[in-house]
Amino acid sequence: MLNLTRQMIEIRNLLASIDHDGLRLPSIVVIGSQSSGKSSVLEAIVGQEFLPKGSNMVTRRPIELTLINTPEAAADVAEFPALKMHNLTDFEQVQKILLDLNLAVPEKDCISSDPIQITIRSPRVPDLSLVDLPGYIQVEAADQPLELKQKIRKLCDRYLEAPNIILAISAADVDLANSSALRASRTADPRGERTIGVVTKIDLVDPERATKILTNKKYPLRMGYVGVITKAPPTSKGGSGLFSRKAISGYQAYVAQQNFEHSYLKENKEDFYGTTTGTRNLKKKLMKVLEKSMAASLAPTHLAIQQDLEETSYQFKVEFNDRPLTPEMYLANNIDMLKLATKDLSHEFSRRELKSLLKNELDQKVLDLLAERYWNKPFNLKQNQNALVEPNLKELSQITNIDDDIYWHKKLDLTTSSLTKMGVGRISTSLVTNALLKEIENLVDNTQLKNHPMAKNAVSEAAKTVLGAKYYSTADQVENCIKPYKYEIEIEDREWQASKENSVRLLKEEIRQCDEVYNNLKKQIGGRKLQQVVSYLERLKQQQTTDVDFNSPEALGFSPSLIQRGQDAIFLKDRLSLLKMRYSFVKNSKKCKKKENKYQCPEIFLDAVASKVTSTSILFLNVELLSDFYYNFPRELDMKFFNNLSKEEIEKFAKEDPRIKKHIELQERKDLYENALSKIESVLAIQRTKTTGIVKNE
Numbered sequence: 071m072l073n074l075t076r077q078m079i080e081i082r083n084l085l086a087s088i089d090h091d092g093l094r095l096p097s098i099v100v101i102g103s104q105s106s107g108k109s110s111v112l113e114a115i116v117g118q119e120f121l122p123k124g125s126n127m128v129t130r131r132p133i134e135l136t137l138i139n140t141p142e143a144a145a146d147v148a149e150f151p152a153l154k155m156h157n158l159t160d161f162e163q164v165q166k167i168l169l170d171l172n173l174a175v176p177e178k179d180c181i182s183s184d185p186i187q188i189t190i191r192s193p194r195v196p197d198l199s200l201v202d203l204p205g206y207i208q209v210e211a212a213d214q215p216l217e218l219k220q221k222i223r224k225l226c227d228r229y230l231e232a233p234n235i236i237l238a239i240s241a242a243d244v245d246l247a248n249s250s251a252l253r254a255s256r257t258a259d260p261r262g263e264r265t266i267g268v269v270t271k272i273d274l275v276d277p278e279r280a281t282k283i284l285t286n287k288k289y290p291l292r293m294g295y296v297g298v299i300t301k302a303p304p305t306s307k308g309g310s311g312l313f314s315r316k317a318i319s320g321y322q323a324y325v326a327q328q329n330f331e332h333s334y335l336k337e338n339k340e341d342f343y344g345t346t347t348g349t350r351n352l353k354k355k356l357m358k359v360l361e362k363s364m365a366a367s368l369a370p371t372h373l374a375i376q377q378d379l380e381e382t383s384y385q386f387k388v389e390f391n392d393r394p395l396t397p398e399m400y401l402a403n404n405i406d407m408l409k410l411a412t413k414d415l416s417h418e419f420s421r422r423e424l425k426s427l428l429k430n431e432l433d434q435k436v437l438d439l440l441a442e443r444y445w446n447k448p449f450n451l452k453q454n455q456n457a458l459v460e461p462n463l464k465e466l467s468q469i470t471n472i473d474d475d476i477y478w479h480k481k482l483d484l485t486t487s488s489l490t491k492m493g494v495g496r497i498s499t500s501l502v503t504n505a506l507l508k509e510i511e512n513l514v515d516n517t518q519l520k521n522h523p524m525a526k527n528a529v530s531e532a533a534k535t536v537l538g539a540k541y542y543s544t545a546d547q548v549e550n551c552i553k554p555y556k557y558e559i560e561i562e563d564r565e566w567q568a569s570k571e572n573s574v575r576l577l578k579e580e581i582r583q584c585d586e587v588y589n590n591l592k593k594q595i596g597g598r599k600l601q602q603v604v605s606y607l608e609r610l611k612q613q614q615t616t617d618v619d620f621n622s623p624e625a626l627g628f629s630p631s632l633i634q635r636g637q638d639a640i641f642l643k644d645r646l647s648l649l650k651m652r653y654s655f656v657k658n659s660k661k662c663k664k665k666e667n668k669y670q671c672p673e674i675f676l677d678a679v680a681s682k683v684t685s686t687s688i689l690f691l692n693v694e695l696l697s698d699f700y701y702n703f704p705r706e707l708d709m710k711f712f713n714n715l716s717k718e719e720i721e722k723f724a725k726e727d728p729r730i731k732k733h734i735e736l737q738e739r740k741d742l743y744e745n746a747l748s749k750i751e752s753v754l755a756i757q758r759t760k761t762t763g764i765v766k767n768e
């Protein structure tokens with residue numbers, strides 16, 4: 071018997087998560103005005119003081135209480151499944167949690183319809199499912215705004231609806247005509263078919279009067295009334311006479327109540343003849359009534375679930391082609407796709423790509439160095455002065471025997487050393503690291519993960535973790551392996567030829583860019599105006615008037631910014647003519663065909679150095695960083711997504727995508743229906759064997 075009810079309670083709780091009025095198995099809803107003894111009744115049933123107390127304590131959220139009988143258990147245990155709090159044995163703590171949960175509802179809202187779920191397991195409790203309903207009575211009494219009253223009423227009405235059973239608590243020392251619990255239950259259950267009347271405090275009136283109340287015909291209830299004493303008076307004979315009432319609590323209070331009730335009812339046995347009294351009998355009655363009404367609800371619920379299941383299955387088939395999906399599957403699929411894509415990346419993004427990436431970067435550095443060390447004169451007025459002292463780049467192309475020219479030797483040596491000592495280890499490692507991070511970002515954007523900000527972030531974190539772990543050691547290794555180039559560089563003819571071609575290409579591109587900037591400048595200012603200011607500046611240059619104050623009114627009415635633009639234009643023109651000169655020299659001069667003439671062709675030589683540094687760096691980067699990344703990144707993904715994420719987080723992740731959310735929820739609903747159906751079927755089967763058994767026995 072007991073187990074059947076428990077199974078039905080399980081089914082009830084299962085169905086409770088579905089927001090569907092037709093799919094409800096009954097529960098017992100407890101109502102009573104303040105001080106009617108409602109809390110005392112619930113605590114006498116549970117055998118523990120667990121409800122928050124205090125003169126101002128009004129329940130603000132429904133408490134859904136599941137009681138599970140555990141005959142073998144040594145202690146009473148409470149749990150709040152929604153809060154993931156299990157195995158609580160300290161009921162003062164339970165009381166405190168309930169108080170906090172209640173107080174979390176803002177006073178202005180008065181109540182919340184979100185129920186608090188609590189399960190208590192104890193050898194003393196029967197298998198029951200009870201709801202402590204908030205504030206019904208407040209509606210009648212308090213002067214709250216209409217809207218709030220309606221809200222409270224709506225919430226209560228939903229709980230008081232069939233098939234739920236109403237436990238209406240009234241105190242014996244108050245006229246039943248004034249019982250707000252009975253008034254409320256009569257509205258929800260006018261024929262009194264689902265209501266059990268509980269009359270508390272029968273010790274406060276004389277037994278005759280109590281019996282009259284319990285057997286009254288004025289407010290008939292089919293399930294009748296039960297008289298109880300749920301609190302022992304301050305001093306009682308019930309085994310706790312030594313203690314004042316305030317001094318006892320918890321289990322002691324329960325024992326005192328049980329003893330007092332027992333002896334009081336025993337003493338007045340004759341007066342109470344023909345009535346139902348005592349918390350023990352109340353518990354029995356509740357169990358019986360609940361089991362019966364649950365059993366009666368099973369068949370209709372089964373039918374309703376079947377209908378819903380059919381509809382859900384159809385929808386599942388049409389919309390999702392019966393494809394099973396759970397949050398875990400969705401996550402695993404996505405991570406697998408990402409891993410596959412990373413594998414493909416390891417073929418595509420390997421040495422060759424890395425090489426051109428790093429070479430491009432070094433090409434830019436080489437161009438910067440050339441601009442800084444070689445292509446810098448004569449560009450503006452002030453530097454032009456120095457050009458008188460220092461050899462001019464034009465001279466370089468014209469020198470016939472450069473071997474003697476220490477100036478150009480030193481220049482190339484210094485520039486080469488700037489290139490090899492600029493921190494290639496760090497530059498190349500960051501370059502590859504950033505490029506890989508970008509590639510991974512692109513991969514993610516090609517999967518469904520792009521719809522999940524949290525996951526996107528986690529993937530990028532995983533990549534950063536793996537790359538970060540190797541960053542410094544790789545940078546050091548690369549720096550070490552290019553060390554020889556800091557001292558000596560041997561270049562082969564083949565390499566020289568390739569670098570010559572690349573230099574020509576780079577110079578050509580540099581000319582194009584320079585030209586573009588110059589034309590843009592012209593467009594912005596207007597060709598004529600630019601020409602005017604340029605001519606003015608060039609005239610000044612010819613006059614060697616270098617200390618002109620351009621801000622003075624003598625500057626022919628040109629604004630300082632126009633003068634600046636004019637200087638930029640001259641700079642660009644100079645740079646262009648210089649680049650063109652170098653372009654034709656590097657491309658056509660016989661000198662540039664031979665590596666021996668490196669001092670005259672710094673562009674080619676520096677390119678050759680950059681190529682060598684690139685090849686060597688990439689060799690190490692490939693082993694140190696890339697191979698390590700392709701090996702460890704998938705493992706890090708597993709760590710981040712499967713080891714570190716909780717079930718809830720995975721679910722939250724999957725449901726970020728509305729379509730996936732729908733798919734998963736439909737599947738969950740289907741699973742839940744199937745599960746509930748099979749449970750109901752097994753209970754129905756037991757019931758059937760029981761009835762046929764009884765028939766046979768008869």
Ligand code: GDP
Nearest residue numbers: 103104105106107108109110270271299300301
């Ligand atoms: P609630 O406000 O409806 O939850 O009522 P409580 O359970 O807090 O009880 C209100 C008061 O009545 C408390 O002081 C209880 O001690 C007292 N009380 C409750 N049940 C009984 C009873 O059966 N007999 C007596 N004498 N007092 C009771």
